[in-house]
Amino acid sequence: MDQLFPKLPLDSWVETIVDGLDEHLGFLFDFISTCIGGMVDFFQLILTGLPFWVIIILLTLLAYRAGKLSIALFTFIGLLLIQNLGYWEHSMETLALVLTAGLISIIIGIPVGIWCAKSDSVQKVVTPLLDFMQTMPAFVYLIPAIFFFGLGKVPGVIASVIFAMPPTIRLTNLGIRQVPADLIEATEAFGSTYWQKLTKVQLPIAKTTIMAGINQSIMLALSMVVIASMIGAKGLGADVYRAVTQIKIGEGFEAGLAIVIMAILLDRITQGVGKRKKA
Amino acid sequence: MPKIKVENLTKIFGRQPQRALPYVKQGKTKQEILKETGLTLGVNQASFEVHAGEIFVIMGLSGSGKSTLVRLLNRLIEPTEGRILIDGTDIVSMNTEQLQQVRRKKLGMVFQKFALFPHRTVLENAAYGLEIQGIPKAEREAKAKASLALVGLAGWEASYPEQLSGGMQQRVGLARALANEPDVLLMDEAFSALDPLIRKDMQDELLELQSTMQKTIIFITHDLDEALKIGDRIALMKDGAIVQIGTPEEIMTNPANEYVERFVEDVDRSKVLSAENVMKRAETITLDKGPRVALQMMRDRGVSSLYVVDKKKTLLGVLTADAVSEAKEQGKSLESVLRTEVPKVGPQTLLNELFDLVAFSDIPVAVTGEQDRLLGVIVKGAVLGGLAGKVNQESSLAASEERQVDA
Incomplete structure (x- = not known):
């Protein structure tokens, strides 16, 4: 059936924009690429440079500090299992990517969240953007990421950040807005500046909610990092991807199990950090 | 100003x-x-x-x-x-x-729902106002401590607000406001x-x-x-x-x-109105009069007792009708039948403190000011009238004017 109107050339418009950006802002993308690449390499250097048992002990201690004994025990056994199955190297690569993506999400997400909480008009602009970022199929981000940053871990991290950041922004905004109005009145009645109000009252009280957002961001980053292996970000995702394409059920299960262990571990540790210090 | x-x-x-x-x-x-x-x-x-x-x-x-x-x-x-x-x-x-x-x-402020910071200890709450002024920790904590002691919360500095009862939380709120002086x-x-x-x-x-x-x-x-x-x-x-x-x-x-x-x-008027609001003018007599005059005055005014004062209106005692007729029959002077033990109150005494005295007294209660000057008397009916909202306009106005002069 014929169309009522000729098709809108949305695809070619987007391509034009992307081309233009690449042409004029190439130096910026190079700079970003260097920074993110550096961060991933740094984490990877630590995580794979140290002997595996050092990392296992450190992570177990961290899990113990953040949570309960059972979580520490799970961390210890889970990591040993990963090492035993031969996925240690790839798991650490994945962890390095997740940490980088998570960290960037926090560095950008919390200030944006604070800004949203401060201004209703900012919130009105940012909220639909976040909806867009979260509902767009994750694979779609890979395409411009490749275009600007090539193949490899950097576009993987960029796509992960876009996908993972919204919960941090949303929950930072929510957490600050949920601080009871009479507490805000009290801080203002004593003559606090905006910065004092934020750091001494709003952020400490919103901390639990913000940590829930960070936890969500890190979980999303993990799921995206696995997908990003399709564009050459290494790690556990690459193992799963290979197992799928070659229909190797056993290998796929092992790599999948390693991802699940990493996911539970990251989830419990970040949750624990949020709940801690309320004794 | x-x-x-x-x-x-x-x-x-x-x-x-x-x-x-x-x-x-x-x-x-x-x-x-x-x-x-x-x-x-x-x-x-x-x-x-x-x-x-x-x-x-x-x-x-x-x-x-x-x-x-x-x-x-x-x-x-x-x-x-x-x-x-x-x-x-x-x-x-x-x-x-x-x-x-x-x-x-x-300006210090105290809030209805206390508005204490839940993540801060009692001491840190009380020190908040000083903290944001950039006052060094030792100094602001000393001031906050003193302020907490003032409201009776010494020893609670390390607690968190949620561990305190409502009354104590509001004391923290008050201490926080007072710490800034x-x-x-x-x-x-x-x-x-x-x-x-x-x-x-x-x-x-x-x-x-x-x-x-x-x-x-x-x-x-x-x-x-x-x-x-x-x-x-x-x-x-x-x-x-x-x-x-x-x-x-x-x-x-x-x-x-x-x-x-x-x-x-x-409103519970008995907690607000005082003796001067409900007192009536006292029927008085001086001691140089005789029993006949006293009895005549009682008859004329329709009262059964007279307060005795001197020229300066100082209260000396009270004469009851029975005592005066006795004096008249036996030819005694008024002075000999004078009752000097008189129930008396100050003009600022609240009604709710008067009830017992007025209820169990057989004579009107005297209201006396400085140097026992007789200002008026309170009868049972006047107390009830006061509770029902009937008060002496003149006396309360006079009293408030007096206070303004004092101020």
């Missing part, structure tokens, strides 16, 4: 509040303004003065604008129009930094969330603290009993406007209009 002077302070809530100002000036009511402009009149051209060292109570029912008014005073809510002079300086025209300085140095305390329904017994304790303590601190306190409440108890002066609000300002007694005895009258109807 008054500590705080408020002139024509108006707050209109809603978009483009200026639109409603002409209506406000025409004297339209809150309801009319809402109907015509869709804007809510929060505070309607309030003007009043608060003197240093005074407890000024702003009272009204919920929705009367009293909480808005107190928030206008430190600009937690921005006024639509009007001036607020604190120590002669208008704070409405101040910029953010100047306002912050005034809030830090001059502000001249002015704004107390927004500070005791309303507490149960009645604790509330009464807190009122007593506030009055005790005030007797040594001499702060200027603006106290918001919806409870008339509380207002009458702690207020030096009371401003009554209705629909955003101040209906009447006066001492507790003036408000009780001379309600400005029907609204105030209805408001004060339910």
Whole structure:
């Protein structure tokens, strides 16, 4: 059936924009690429440079500090299992990517969240953007990421950040807005500046909610990092991807199990950090 | 110079509040303004003065604008129009930094629901106001400790607010406000969330603290009993406007209009009215008269007892009809039958302290002032009349004038 109107050339418009950006802002993308690449390499250097048992002990201690004994025990056994199955190297690569993506999400997400909480008009602009970022199929981000940053871990991290950041922004905004109005009145009645109000009252009280957002961001980053292996970000995702394409059920299960262990571990540790210090 | 002077302070809530100002000036009511402009009149051209060292109570029912008014005073809510002079300086025209300085140095605030910071210890809460002024930790904690001790919370410094009872939490709120050493305390329904017994304790303590601190306190409440108890002066609000300002007694005895009258109807008058409000003129006689004259006077005035005074109106005793007739029959002088043990009270004695004395006395109770000067007498009927709202206009006015002269 014929169309009522000729098709809108949305695809070619987007391509034009992307081309233009690449042409004029190439130096910026190079700079970003260097920074993110550096961060991933740094984490990877630590995580794979140290002997595996050092990392296992450190992570177990961290899990113990953040949570309960059972979580520490799970961390210890889970990591040993990963090492035993031969996925240690790839798991650490994945962890390095997740940490980088998570960290960037926090560095950008919390200030944006604070800004949203401060201004209703900012919130009105940012909220639909976040909806867009979260509902767009994750694979779609890979395409411009490749275009600007090539193949490899950097576009993987960029796509992960876009996908993972919204919960941090949303929950930072929510957490600050949920601080009871009479507490805000009290801080203002004593003559606090905006910065004092934020750091001494709003952020400490919103901390639990913000940590829930960070936890969500890190979980999303993990799921995206696995997908990003399709564009050459290494790690556990690459193992799963290979197992799928070659229909190797056993290998796929092992790599999948390693991802699940990493996911539970990251989830419990970040949750624990949020709940801690309320004794 | 008054500590705080408020002139024509108006707050209109809603978009483009200026639109409603002409209506406000025409004297339209809150309801009319809402109907015509869709804007809510929060505070309607309030003007009043608060003197240093005074407890000024702003009272009204919920929705009367009293909480808005107190928030206008430190600009937690921005006024639509009007001036607020604190120590002669208008704070409405101040910029953010100047306002912050005034809030830090001059205005302390205590909140209805305490508004303590849950993530901070009691000590850190009390030190908050000093902390944001950048005062070093040791100094601010010493001051906060002293302030906590003042409200009876020494030893609780390391606790968190949630571990404290409501009354104790509000003490922390008070200590936090006092730690800054502000001249002015704004107390927004500070005791309303507490149960009645604790509330009464807190009122007593506030009055005790005030007797040594001499702060200027603006106290918001919806409870008339509380207002009458702690207020030096009371401003009554209705629909955003101040209906009447006066001492507790003036408000009780001379309600400005029907609204105030209805408001004060339910109050326990026995806690407000004092002997001088219900006393009657005493029927007196001097001792140089004889028994016949005394009996004649009693018959004429329709009383069964006469108070005996000297020329300076000093109370000497009382003569009952029985005693006088006995004196007349036996030819004794009045002096020999004079009863010198007389029930007497001061003019400021509250009615609820008079009940027993008046009920069990066979003669009217004498009200005496300085040097036993007889001011009047209280009969049983007058106490009941007072409770029903019948009070001596002249005497209470005279008393309040006297007080103003004192001040």
